[in-house]
Amino acid sequence: MNTPHVVVIMGVAGTGKTTIGPLLAARLDVPYAEGDDFHPPANIGKMTAGTPLTDDDRRPWLDAIGAWAQGRAGHGGVVSCSALKRAYRDRLRAAAPGVVFVHLTGDRALVEDRMSHRQGHFMPTALLDSQFATLQPLEPDESGVAVDVAGSPEEITERAVTALETLPGPTP
Template sequence: MEQIDFPKIYVVMGVSGSGKSTVGKALAAHLGLPFFDGDDFHPPENVAKMAAGNPLDDTDREGWLRRLNQLAVEHLPKGAVIACSALKESYRGLLEAGLEGRVEWVVLLGSYELIHKRMAARSGHYMPPALLKSQFEALEVPAYGIHLDIGLPLEEMMETLLKKKGPEKPGPK
């Protein structure tokens, strides 16, 4: 990865089960930055809704995304890594408000089948595999950022991530 002249906020994004926490923790450890899992910041109502098998809507997500933005702003002086689905461009806009040019997007991509299999194998998470379809339907894959194939071993994904900077996000129009 190129020399950083100022701290950045790295947002590791993708659908549930894509490995955001795993990649985010590895990146944070390598860069010596704090790691925050966006799932830990959902209000109890959101967790209950997802646990009941109901997908979140834009209204449900707004307060959560604003809280993650606040977290990012608070950590801007030293940098941080945040795992967050950030499925839609409008969500990414809320997440990076006031941080323009300081966010590096890490986009985790994989097939529905692979991610569904991973979700079915994990235990103790409130997000049921049945909601994965709604996440794929909502996902707007950005052209910018560093895109990683989650079918690769973590070591290969980290190697790619650490040596490559993704295309820049277009500026405001």
């Protein structure tokens, strides 16, 4: 029997990580964890104030997500995490070897439009430029897939499931 992947849903703010993550987890029949819930209160305060996080700010957050992913190894799971830099993904892989990434990608105008219609989220659209500036897309040696966020959540989820099926290793 194949062991399910632990999948990290990554991408800039507004690409739909919080929407697609639970849908993907349901399709894969594994638990979902919201990456924002792993942020310490100081990080949320900074982002709410429109201040981008530093690498130092992100370390405890990444470590907490990595610990969750490591705990799901062998059982599978889906967790959202922007994972914008290769170094962040390397940190997650160090904590939980075998994680795979689904990079939600999209046109900046579409992402900004979606962000502007969100309610009750602490991340302002003013930080979108810093997110795109920080983003380092998946490299060929990283286990993961890129999925375009155009279309409905169900269409995006289906593309993610299909793309994950192409990865070597455990069946998603």
